Amino acid sequence: MSRYRWLSGPDPAAIALLRMPARGPCFDRPLPAPGVARFACLLGSDGEVVDEVVVQRLSEDACMVACHGGPGQRQAIERALAAGGITSDQPVAPVDLSEDWRRMAACQHPAAVRLLASGASGSWLRWVDRIPTVLIVGPSNAGKSTLFNLWLGNQRSLTSERAGTTRDLVSALTSAHGWHLRLVDSAGERETDDQLETAGQSLAREHSARVDIILRCHPANAGPAPQPADGEMVLITKADLAEVPATQLQMVDPAHGAEARSAALLDSLVKKVLVRLGMPLFDAAAGSVP
Ligand SMILES: Nc1nc2c(ncn2[C@@H]2O[C@H](COP(=O)(O)OP(=O)(O)O)[C@@H](O)[C@H]2O)c(=O)[nH]1
Ligand SMILES: [Mg+2]
Secondary structure (H helix, E strand, C coil): CCEEEECCCCCCCCEEEEEEECCHHHECCCCCCCCCEEEEEEECCCCCEEEEEEEEECCCCEEEEEEECCHHHHHHHHHHHHHCCCEECCCCCCCCCCHHHHHHHHCCCHHHHHHHHCCCCCHHHHHCCCCCEEEEECECCCCHHHHHHHHHCCCCCCCCCCCCCCCCCEEEEEEECCEEEEEEECCCECCCCCHHHHHHHHHHHHHHCCCCEEEEEEECCCCCCCCCCCCEEEEEECCCCCCCCCCCCECCCCCCCCHHHHHHHHHHHHHHHHHHCCCCCCECCCCECC
């Protein structure tokens, strides 16, 4: 069985029911035994969570899924199933979604959903269906991977005092203030005979033409900071190693500076990147749309 069928009607509802093949890779955990229901996350083709659902195993090869039933959510689930090779056995009914609904359905960011729902408009509209990419560049040993890991809150990229540790582009999704960003760590800029490292450096150069913001890391002890090129923000890293003017964007690894100072600097950096991209910041305490 590689087909799914909606068991509930097409009208917008809080919950919708779906019968589909009992295939593990669509979910973030093993499916329950026949007759048993359990909570699970339904995953898209690149592993992102598409919905939090309850799965009930109907038989060896079929299960029933209770998912969220908004029109946009149902479309997102259909896309995820199609990407996994699971298609519908129902005739395709013409979908009559208004332009507003269509936009809402394509929305990639919780903050954009809130803004759309409030009727706001602005330059952030260009991000409704797109996740911006932030590329971290700079010399080897500037602390790029350390920043990347701090931002993500986990050890995603290897760091070391050995120049040339990062050779590939390492990419990860991150979110703040209701906006998603794709963060990319790159191989450091330096002369090298290492072919893999050179390949990583060209990859970073090619990639830089296609990204939405370049974050250029410059260590505090490496002399005056460069002027930002078009589309760049300059970040002074290793801010424990030299005096950095308060007006400059700066960062310090908690291992080398006070933990609280690092957290505050990271928060201010993330906010400045979002503002630069034109993404309004929410007042989290009041839950209000600016
Ligand atoms: N003193 C100091 N060292 C740092 C800081 N951030 C990173 N480092 C160290 O600098 C070295 C290079 O860091 P890494 O993130 O691998 O640099 P990359 O080559 O630019 O990715 C590592 O030994 C880090 O521990 C910082 O804020 N202060
Ligand atoms: Mg690195």
